[in-house]
Amino acid sequence: MSKGIGERGYARTDVLVSTDWVEQHLNDPAVRIAESDEDPLLYSSNHIPGAVEIDWTRDLNDPIRRDYLGRIAFERLMRRIGATRETTIVLYGDKNNWWATYSFWLLQLFGHEKAKIMDGGRLKWIKENRPVTRDVPRYQPTNYQAPERDDTRFRAFRDQTLKHMEGKLPMIDVRSPEEYRGERLHMPDYPNEGALRGGHIPGARNVPWGRAVNQEDGTFKDAAELRKIYTEENKLRPEDEVIAYCRIGERSSHTWFVLRYLLGFSKVRNYDGSWTEWGNLVQAPVENPSAEARDEAAA
Amino acid sequence: MKQLPEQLERLVATLETLDRGDRIQMLIELAEQFRPVPPRIAQRPYPAERRVPGCESEAYVWWEPEAKGNLVYYFAVENPQGISAKALASILGSSLSGAALDEVAEVPADIIYRIFGRELSMGKSLGLMGMVNMVCMAARQQMQAVRPEIASSGF
Numbered sequence: 219m220s221k222g223i224g225e226r227g228y229a230r231t232d233v234l235v236s237t238d239w240v241e242q243h244l245n246d247p248a249v250r251i252a253e254s255d256e257d258p259l260l261y262s263s264n265h266i267p268g269a270v271e272i273d274w275t276r277d278l279n280d281p282i283r284r285d286y287l288g289r290i291a292f293e294r295l296m297r298r299i300g301a302t303r304e305t306t307i308v309l310y311g312d313k314n315n316w317w318a319t320y321s322f323w324l325l326q327l328f329g330h331e332k333a334k335i336m337d338g339g340r341l342k343w344i345k346e347n348r349p350v351t352r353d354v355p356r357y358q359p360t361n362y363q364a365p366e367r368d369d370t371r372f373r374a375f376r377d378q379t380l381k382h383m384e385g386k387l388p389m390i391d392v393r394s395p396e397e398y399r400g401e402r403l404h405m406p407d408y409p410n411e412g413a414l415r416g417g418h419i420p421g422a423r424n425v426p427w428g429r430a431v432n433q434e435d436g437t438f439k440d441a442a443e444l445r446k447i448y449t450e451e452n453k454l455r456p457e458d459e460v461i462a463y464c465r466i467g468e469r470s471s472h473t474w475f476v477l478r479y480l481l482g483f484s485k486v487r488n489y490d491g492s493w494t495e496w497g498n499l500v501q502a503p504v505e506n507p508s509a510e511a512r513d514e515a516a517a
Numbered sequence: 518m519k520q521l522p523e524q525l526e527r528l529v530a531t532l533e534t535l536d537r538g539d540r541i542q543m544l545i546e547l548a549e550q551f552r553p554v555p556p557r558i559a560q561r562p563y564p565a566e567r568r569v570p571g572c573e574s575e576a577y578v579w580w581e582p583e584a585k586g587n588l589v590y591y592f593a594v595e596n597p598q599g600i601s602a603k604a605l606a607s608i609l610g611s612s613l614s615g616a617a618l619d620e621v622a623e624v625p626a627d628i629i630y631r632i633f634g635r636e637l638s639m640g641k642s643l644g645l646m647g648m649v650n651m652v653c654m655a656a657r658q659q660m661q662a663v664r665p666e667i668a669s670s671g672f
Contacts, residue, residue, distance in 0.1 A: 257598060259548065275637070
């Protein structure tokens with residue numbers, strides 16, 4: 219069983235809450251619980267009483283171009299869920315909180331710092347037989363006022379990532395080892411990963427996102443275990459400038475959360491273009507150990 | 518492009534008439550009707566070759582011939598939160614089992630967008646399309662097994 223959040227040695231303990239805490243705050247008007255899932259049916263099948271849905275695709279993405287919503291759309295979203303700048307948004311979801319941390323990351327682009335992740339996510343809540351409902355709550359709309367989105371602090375774009383790579387600064391590829399190595403993942407006729415090239419950004423170290431999570435209950439590992447992975451094995455230092463990436467930025471937002479809040483890294487950014495951008499970029503440098511091994515074998 | 522198998526076309530057409538909320542409710546009901554592969558066909562641990570590549574809900578697919586030589590399809594979804602995968606398994610199992618192999622073989626993977634709408638993440642899309650593709654592959658293999666001349670006709 220995991221230790222209490224306050225006993226795990228995290229740099230920040232105010233951004234992570236337990237399922238107990240959430241159950242005690244179900245009726246707290248200062249708290250808005252929000253579910254963010256990959257599976258579009260999950261929220262409607264049941265959810266925490268009072269929880270609203272923040273749907274990644276419909277609510278947080280620009281419908282036309284590949285980008286996130288702008289200030290006005292963000293204000294519209296927050297007004298709809300009845301949130302003010304003072305409301306604490308508690309996020310949870312499927313897939314060990316991939317999508318919850320993705321939403322959390324996006325809230326930070328708009329400076330909404332009163333946000334928390336429910337440790338263990340949706341599955342832990344369900345396994346603990348806590349209350350769920352299909353009732354969709356309605357909240358009094360607010361007049362939420364947001365600043366313009368700030369993409370400078372927590373978000374990395376491809377040119378910045380290229381310079382980062384050229385400067386040999388630390389970079390973490392949080393995908394699976396098979397994706398990192400550029401091995402073919404799919405049988406013929408199956409869809410690929412949405413990228414024309416496999417492999418990873420040169421110099422990136424492979425630290426799959428799931429290593430930060432306790433497999434038995436989906437909670438985050440304690441700080442000592444996390445430090446062992448990131449600072450001892452992979453030689454990252456909290457003062458380093460770090461870029462994390464995955465396939466579209468959702469798994470890497472999970473690692474971004476771990477590094478920034480649980481381990482106190484001050485300069486970590488999420489490259490949300492990730493492999494679906496880099497692996498399609500003409501002339502982008504790529505390391506592909508799998509292809510290189512095949513070439514050597516063929517020579 | 519060949520027509521979809523009749524039952525699948527009817528079900529998809531119904532889903533397309535619904536607004537988002539009603540469509541989600543119907544898909545949830547279909548997921549609730551999902552019945553996993555019977556022990557007669559497969560038991561845990563399920564073999565890796567039956568696992569749908571790219572499906573994060575850990576979906577598996579099996580098939581067996583029925584009296585007319587077409588196939589009956591069975592599924593398992595090991596992720597308890599894999600409700601979309603269960604809904605799709607329910608749809609594919611009920612609407613493609615017993616359908617003509619050449620029609621099943623040509624079901625396009627992007628049928629998932631007619632079923633679930635366009636608001637699927639890339640990861641979820643890949644997994645669901647992988648389920649459709651695995652069923653199509655089974656139909657193609659069965660066609661080749663029973664009518665080898667088909668193998669050279671483009672299937």
